[in-house]
Amino acid sequence: MAMDNSGKTNLNSLNSSEAALYSQPTRLTGAETVWATMVGEGVRDVFGYPGGAILPVYDALRKFPIRHILVRHEQGAAHMADGYARASGRVGVAVATSGPGATNLVTGIATAMLDSIPMVCVTGQVSSKVLGTDAFQEIDITGITLPITKHNYLVSRTEDIAPALREAFRIAKSGRPGPVLVDITKDAQQNSAIFDFAAAAPAPYRPHPMLSADSAAIREALELLRTAKRPVILAGQGILHSRAMEQVRALAERAQIPVACTLLGLTAFPASHPLNLGMMGMHGESWVNHAIQQADLLIACGMRFDDRVTGSLSTYAQNAKKIHIEIDPAEINKNVHVDVALVGDLKEILETLLPLMPKRDGSAWLRTISTMKGDASVHDIQQLPDNGHLYAAHVINDIWRETGGDAIIVTDVGQHQMWEAQYYKHEQPRSLVTSGGLGTMGFALPAAIGAKVACPDKEVWVVAGDGGFQMTSAELSTIVQEQLKINIAIVNNGYLGMVRQWQEKFYDKNYEGTPLLSPDFVKLADAHGIQGTHVRHRAEVISAVETARQHPGTFLIDFHVEQEDSVYPMIPPGAALHEMIRRPKQSPLVETATEI
Amino acid sequence: MLHTFVALVEDKTGLLSRVTSLFRRLNVNITSLTVGGTETAGVSRTTIVAEAADDRAPRIMASLYKLEGVLEVDNVGRHSAVVRELALLKIAASQKTRSDLFQLAEVFRARIVDLAPESLMMEITGSASKIEGLVQILLEGNYRILEMARSGRMAMRRGHHTSRVLEALGDTPRVEPTMLAGDRKHDAPDLMAEDDQA
Known part of the structure; x- marks a missing residue:
């Protein structure tokens, strides 16, 4: 029986001869086994690039109900599999050949590792007879990826392929998810063995032996929750992984606790919810970080106290007790010492905790935060007079208005990424796809392709800078070949903007290596058969966004925004979370009415 | 630590x-x-x-x-826990200096496992500090350690x-017979009790 990643049966998509594969042991080649196992695991789409050592696998592809998306660079395949997983929650799959094909995956695998994304990469390897001889296109990819995968395999026998692949899927999606690589020698692909899907089932998932959320710890947590006057929930991506959105919401509502989100946790709690404060950390709004610094209790849900959200550790939330609910015991007390650690699945722990949770009145604390918010809140930037400049924040804000906050936005890395996090109000879980931990430029375009393939009925937007877009823009061809509809917004400021901002603030405006010449992106799109338009004025933003949305195919908008704009607020490196640089008064993106 | x-x-x-x-x-x-x-x-x-x-x-x-x-x-x-390490030491020794080394080995409950005209080999098992103690005495006695191999520590909880x-x-x-060292029966009795506090 075929199961997809979410555990639902997928038998309907198989015809009778295909279904027979899973009911009786059958002799298959290793290459056929690769696909048969994937179909059995519920895989429908893979992203890949062929080559010598993976050719047997490609040769067998046509016999199986799997869509193969040919990428233009293997890094793209890894990011697509990653975007596929982030948008859908299913395991993404990338396929590459040996040697350079495999090494090109590395950045994409590391991106998935740092953000705990379930992904399986299959690479071809030279024949087992010549392993270790520096044969043509031989590279030790299991050695290279050892520290950036959750686990990896070198498979040199046909009969080991199905068990390794099935275990790879189990590992990728269980516990704290992550990428797994399966390297298969060419002779293992060519030889044949008995394929027995059921017998190849992996040992059941063994929870980490150091998980602990016993009743004593639950009682301690409840006591802290009961007595807290100024609690804040810190919402991380673990909420999405654990599918605990409802439980976190119930906890917040029942106890009237405001919620601050990490970048990857932004879509775990609806932006429009009155208890949602917004994003915390280096570019979080001032009231969010002030609330955390003034809190007397932090309830961290599926987040890891990354340096980008804590500011200097010695001054972080000094008056707050901390409850850390987390599935990975290695994250407990790593950066921030916590008072109560509930180590396990977030959803299960919250379901234990919620019935015992007394209702509490949080109105005084919420009023305090509301006052801070009123003082600092960004004015509705749509109401600001048009001073002839085009600001990236306007662009993002207009995309948000036009899409109603329901599109999947896939960002690159840099200033535009932070503006997206600030000005696009996400209502739907998994509607923001962004590289947080590794901060991988070039991520957006391929990850958006993955997101669109995973969610064909969703509106998908790329928001990228002019720098990052050029790193992987070859994937425009993939979009055309696969006939995908993706809207692309390039936030073009002629600089590697975030680096320029750091040079402005911390390196005496020595703009070394950051001014950036770009091609005419609209012409580049045109060369691919993709329509596009330039936007230089604020008044043109909405009509361009609408044109893109109405256009049946992919559409690219090159937004020529203010060149030396910076992301505010900003916490300088080494400073405390509340010591942020606020928005300057002359900026149209002012914080208070008196500053207009 | x-x-x-x-x-x-x-x-x-x-x-x-x-x-x-x-x-x-x-x-x-x-x-x-x-x-x-x-x-x-x-x-x-x-x-x-x-x-x-x-x-x-x-x-x-x-x-x-x-x-x-x-x-x-x-x-x-x-x-x-019991923590043990094994070391092999090859020490330059002539016929004249051998007997001193034999005595030293006895004090440290080490064993001479090889004898050559110009050198001998000592085997010592115990805590790291015991092995280091023997090395120190050898160096202080102006013996030349030609070679030393230490196994690294093994540990097992008591009880x-x-x-x-x-x-x-x-x-x-279960303990398989093959896991026992082949020449174990020829060994001197293990008298390491004093190391158990290591």
């Missing part, structure tokens, strides 16, 4: 490099490392001695457990403690 981690791992290609790579990634230097068989076929026992701040030990243990193929982890430094994971797997700990 010095931590002694014992990890039971599946006896598979590459697992040792996963374990050591973890310490490298955490920027923790491994002081000594031993790997060998256990009472269960297919399971290896690794003993890793590493210098790390006290509060990092739980995270190292948690990270070890995250590696596929790591079955059980223990930090034996926190418990009463009835057994591997939880192996118990859970239903494997009754």
Whole structure:
């Protein structure tokens, strides 16, 4: 029986001869086994690039109900599999050949590792007879990826392929998810063995032996929750992984606790919810970080106290007790010492905790935060007079208005990424796809392709800078070949903007290596058969966004925004979370009415 | 402080490099490392001695457990345990100086396991400090140590403690005859009781 990643049966998509594969042991080649196992695991789409050592696998592809998306660079395949997983929650799959094909995956695998994304990469390897001889296109990819995968395999026998692949899927999606690589020698692909899907089932998932959320710890947590006057929930991506959105919401509502989100946790709690404060950390709004610094209790849900959200550790939330609910015991007390650690699945722990949770009145604390918010809140930037400049924040804000906050936005890395996090109000879980931990430029375009393939009925937007877009823009061809509809917004400021901002603030405006010449992106799109338009004025933003949305195919908008704009607020490196640089008064993106 | 981690791992290609790579990634230097068989076929026992701040030990243990193929982890430094190391020393010795070395070996309960015209080989088992004590005496006595090989530490908790994971797997700990050293019966009686506090 075929199961997809979410555990639902997928038998309907198989015809009778295909279904027979899973009911009786059958002799298959290793290459056929690769696909048969994937179909059995519920895989429908893979992203890949062929080559010598993976050719047997490609040769067998046509016999199986799997869509193969040919990428233009293997890094793209890894990011697509990653975007596929982030948008859908299913395991993404990338396929590459040996040697350079495999090494090109590395950045994409590391991106998935740092953000705990379930992904399986299959690479071809030279024949087992010549392993270790520096044969043509031989590279030790299991050695290279050892520290950036959750686990990896070198498979040199046909009969080991199905068990390794099935275990790879189990590992990728269980516990704290992550990428797994399966390297298969060419002779293992060519030889044949008995394929027995059921017998190849992996040992059941063994929870980490150091998980602990016993009743004593639950009682301690409840006591802290009961007595807290100024609690804040810190919402991380673990909420999405654990599918605990409802439980976190119930906890917040029942106890009237405001919620601050990490970048990857932004879509775990609806932006429009009155208890949602917004994003915390280096570019979080001032009231969010002030609330955390003034809190007397932090309830961290599926987040890891990354340096980008804590500011200097010695001054972080000094008056707050901390409850850390987390599935990975290695994250407990790593950066921030916590008072109560509930180590396990977030959803299960919250379901234990919620019935015992007394209702509490949080109105005084919420009023305090509301006052801070009123003082600092960004004015509705749509109401600001048009001073002839085009600001990236306007662009993002207009995309948000036009899409109603329901599109999947896939960002690159840099200033535009932070503006997206600030000005696009996400209502739907998994509607923001962004590289947080590794901060991988070039991520957006391929990850958006993955997101669109995973969610064909969703509106998908790329928001990228002019720098990052050029790193992987070859994937425009993939979009055309696969006939995908993706809207692309390039936030073009002629600089590697975030680096320029750091040079402005911390390196005496020595703009070394950051001014950036770009091609005419609209012409580049045109060369691919993709329509596009330039936007230089604020008044043109909405009509361009609408044109893109109405256009049946992919559409690219090159937004020529203010060149030396910076992301505010900003916490300088080494400073405390509340010591942020606020928005300057002359900026149209002012914080208070008196500053207009 | 010095931590002694014992990890039971599946006896598979590459697992040792996963374990050591973890310490490298955490920027923790491994002081000594031993790997060998256990009472269960297919399971290896690794003993890793590493210098790390006290509060990092739980995270190292948690990270070890995250590696596929790591079955059980223990930090034996926190418990009463027997810790042993074996060393072989080749010492320059003429016919004249041999007898002094024989005496020294007796004091340290070491054994002479090879004799050559210009040198002899000593085998010593015990705590690290005992081995280091012998080395120091040799150096102070102006003996030339031509070669030294130390096995690295092995550790086992005292008392009835057994591997939880192996118990859970239903494997009754058993000792295979082949696991005993072949020439064991010829050895002198083991009189290491005084080291047990190490």
